[in-house]
Amino acid sequence: MSTRIAVFGTGYLGATHAACMAELGHEVLGVDVDAAKLEKLAAGEVPFYEPGLGEVLRRNIDRGRLKFTSSYEEAAEFADVFFLGVGTPQKKGEFAADMVYVDAVIETLAPLLTKPAVIFGKSTVPVGTAERLGKRARELAPVGDGVEVAWNPEFLREGFAVQDTLHPDRLVLGVDRGRHGRAESAAREVYADLLDEGIPFLVTDLATSELVKASANAFLATKISFINAISEVCEAAGADVTVLADAIGYDVRIGRRFLNAGIGFGGGCLPKDIRAFMARAGELGADQALTFLREVDNINMRRRTRMVELAREACGSLLGARVAVLGAAFKPDSDDVRDSPALNVAGQIQLQGAAVNVYDPKAMDNSRALFPTLTYSANALEACEGADVVLVLTEWPEFLKLQPSDLDAVVRKKVIVDGRNCLSPDEWRGAGWNYRGLGRP
Template identity: 60%
Template sequence: MIEPTDPRLSVIGTGYLGTTHAACMAELGFDVVGVDVDPVRISSLAAGETPFFEPGLEALVRKNLESHRLRFTTSVADAAATADVHFICVGTPQLPGANTADMRHVDAAFTGLLRSGIRPGALIVGKSTVPVGTAMRLARRLDSEAPGVELAWNPEFLREGFTIDDTLRPSRLVFGLRPEPARAQLAEALLRRVYATLINAGVPVVVTDYPTAELVKLASNAFLATKISFINAMAEICEATGGDVTAMSTAMSYDSRIGGQFLHAGLGFGGGCLPKDIRAFQARADELGVGQALGFLAEVDAVNSRRRAKTVSLAIQLLGGMVAGKKIAVLGAAFKPNSDDIRDSPALDVAGALHRAGAVVTVYDPAAIPNCRAAHPQLTYADNAVLAAAGADILLHLTEWSEFRELDPTVLAPVVASRIVVDGRNALDPAAWRAAGWAYHALGRPA
């Protein structure tokens, strides 16, 4: 039970991370104010409308708006005056023209709090993914500009499509604290009050220093990207030898030291985290003079890019080498299922490349079409899979939505011009599609 003496919270930034964190903290019973510089976004959130698709989040926002535990504002001064703990949840995109992280939003959020009269005794908690060394740099600013305000780093480990569960039932909590024991203890005690419900439910807590907390997130993303690219590199070997990468990964997964998670060959990773995070990690290592330690991440990135190019070349090959004027149906546009996020989407990369080669590309996605229309108006869009497939010379399955996995290939067969399917995610049932008269092709598997 949250008591009147429990801390009031602010969340700076209302993207996937910030909106989810604000709604979930309110669900735990805290008074929470979400802050963003975008008045249109704040107006939508205040009306109970999330500006992006995330399963269950809009309902959770509305529930906690109605309970008056959650509100949204554009005023950082409001947050500074009313909250005791401030979570920085802004984005750190890749800097244009470079591999480094763009820290402008983090620095602006931090500066905004300091200039708005943040109270002594308050705690700023960084959740954004940042280059190692950021927390210590910001802590030094506090020492000179806002003595009495503490800083902790509490990285997020969210998966789009599962953000609510990952916030309310996380695999672990990491608290990065100052090296001075007395000040670290104050920050830790306040964080433990905020996360008491989760900690009492058995969520592990790792208490560490600033750089380790920053590195945990970067290392985790680098490891996941490496595992995905490893099995996709094995798919390249299978394509050259006639092996089956799905059987290979299944056999490997029985080894408990390896496991099966993220060992699924296909089109590769995308989105707003893994690609830019591994590049920023490499760039920071170079700055620190230890770039050779992360040299392998360049090949991880390269393998990922090659899978997209391979899918394009496979489609062109299956069309007889002539793609101009051909009708291509693309199932999937978001970078992953259960999301409308199209940032660095492998599916849209493939669709765009085939369009530039002269194909007529029609895309369907259960959630991402509005974002696609705005970002890629040159493509054609359909309202469902059957309409996308109408008259198609080839069908490409590029985002593994359950809707696509459950498609009946006999329903699509009569509407296409040619029964050729490329399963870019190795998620369809080859036997079912072949039984329906389709020529089934997938990455890393024999035809």
């Protein structure tokens, strides 16, 4: 059964959700205040790199199921179900999440709601937000109690966002237990195809649903920082963290995924979300509960400093050295450079007097916008030309395929530092290279 849906925010989360809801057969309107972004999307262009999303977007625009607008009036008139997918960045100068964009959607949309409506929040927000927004929406809306705010957190992985929306490992819906409204039945209609697939559907109270997302991100960040802390011990002891991770990863209680030691996590979610989680716990009086996340954050940032140290050790001095940086995105299959460890390391090395040449298969434009003073190369070989050290900082498949013989004639010195432990030390050392990995002997 087709539902008329409006999705507010057409950034990474919103654009993906809008296209995928249309793919499920619904009529969808994407809403944003950014005219340039809307123009691109309406023309079938995705303004960021996400594998497979362009095809889904164009297919549903062609079918007439997906349109875009800047008009809240049009959206309020058109839809019965509203999804809120705007950003919640870190506030300047503090840890807390900035709710200005989320609040703006409710303040603008609610006064236009003259018929019963369900607003599903998807953004990652501090616990207590959904209840507050529900009260505010009912105060502002002409339909009053006919407005229900529920929370339906997203669990997207960049690079797999289409798959994670159309075939998620679970659906979580937080509903206002005090109001026996239609949020659950509306969600069951919207996600009917997913539920037919047997995907677990957990209906919770509002606070639990908000905490599910924050807790999932905190756990993943902790797992990455745990193996990076162990990698520091491995370096001190002369042990190999990759073999250690394989060995403990066989334990089903631990698992091998997210146990890759390296330069740590970045991106638009994990760093800001764990900080916002700490800040909110403090506001609630549960500040002792999450103090360990401060150390998770510290370990993560320390990895970047360690990478700079390894580059310096490799060159003797960074002043006047030529450094090749392979990778700028915070992870492969993405052009996202928000809080990217790779780009952060490149910037730090340049500040210490090195000439830094960066290459990334997809994140060049975003990197240039953020770090215009770095030198950008057209391909990996060009980046490595005359290099005193090659740093692999994002584990793109094309870097994994590089052979020592590809670079032998290009570099000045055969030195490679593997910031993602994604290359074979034996292969590179066997070819006469000085190979360094993080947490490896």
